[in-house]
Amino acid sequence: KAGVTQTPRYLIKTRGQQVTLSCSPISGHRSVSWYQQTPGQGLQFLFEYFSETQRNKGNFPGRFSGRQFSNSRSEMNVSTLELGDSALYLCASSGTSGWETQYFGPGTRLLVL
Amino acid sequence: QQQVKQSPQSLIVQKGGISIINCAYENTAFDYFPWYQQFPGKGPALLIAIRPDVSEKKEGRFTISFNKSAKQFSLHIMDSQPGDSATYFCAASKTGTASKLTFGTGTRLQVTL
Numbered sequence: 568k569a570g571v572t573q574t575p576r577y578l579i580k581t582r583g584q585q586v587t588l589s590c591s592p593i594s595g596h597r598s599v600s601w602y603q604q605t606p607g608q609g610l611q612f613l614f615e616y617f618s619e620t621q622r623n624k625g626n627f628p629g630r631f632s633g634r635q636f637s638n639s640r641s642e643m644n645v646s647t648l649e650l651g652d653s654a655l656y657l658c659a660s661s662g663t664s665g666w667e668t669q670y671f672g673p674g675t676r677l678l679v680l
Numbered sequence: 681q682q683q684v685k686q687s688p689q690s691l692i693v694q695k696g697g698i699s700i701i702n703c704a705y706e707n708t709a710f711d712y713f714p715w716y717q718q719f720p721g722k723g724p725a726l727l728i729a730i731r732p733d734v735s736e737k738k739e740g741r742f743t744i745s746f747n748k749s750a751k752q753f754s755l756h757i758m759d760s761q762p763g764d765s766a767t768y769f770c771a772a773s774k775t776g777t778a779s780k781l782t783f784g785t786g787t788r789l790q791v792t793l
Contacts, residue, residue: 571723609783668729671723671724673721
């Protein structure tokens with residue numbers, strides 16, 4: 568079974584731009600979560616989507632948004648990029664929302680200049 | 681507010697030794713405690729997880745010890761190997777929101793020959 572895939576793997580943007588990151592979960596998984604990883608703040612939960620609905624949300628500003636499609640693929644969008652948005656963005660999928668193990672993708676490394 | 685405190689920040693252990701990483705949590709609603717292993721350039725991978733109905737769980741060389749009254753849990757890596765050199769994260773979540781993990785700050789483990 569293929570793992571969680573994320574595209575692109577690397578991205579360079581400038582302040583004020585917006586960016587869209589994509590995540591394809593493991594086949595059959597319906598829950599997709601997004602995390603931001605930075606050296607200073609560590610791993611922080613952004614949001615979770617399950618069956619195209621946002622089920623949980625972390626403490627991030629509204630500039631961070633996401634969506635999930637009927638095939639469970641998910642995208643996250645960051646608008647009006649700030650230097651502090653430079654991070655590794657990780658996507659994780661699980662079969663259902665609740666108890667199951669989350670499987671992480673390799674991440675998208677975003678650099679904001 | 682940091683809800684999961686992890687120590688030490690870094691750890692150097694000789695090959696064959698025991699690596700011990702500790703975590704403490706504040707939210708008594710947490711009832712799922714996984715440990716993740718992350719290699720450079722990779723996403724975190726689940727190593728082992730425990731629920732508060734048991735005080736210890738062992739899988740191969742990896743053991744989680746859990747102390748509910750002290751709100752602490754730890755990871756023990758027996759017979760540490762150079763291939764175990766990675767960053768380890770403890771995490772916690774609560775029933776129904778296992779996808780919303782709160783992570784510790786991570787421990788960088790180096791196993792020397």
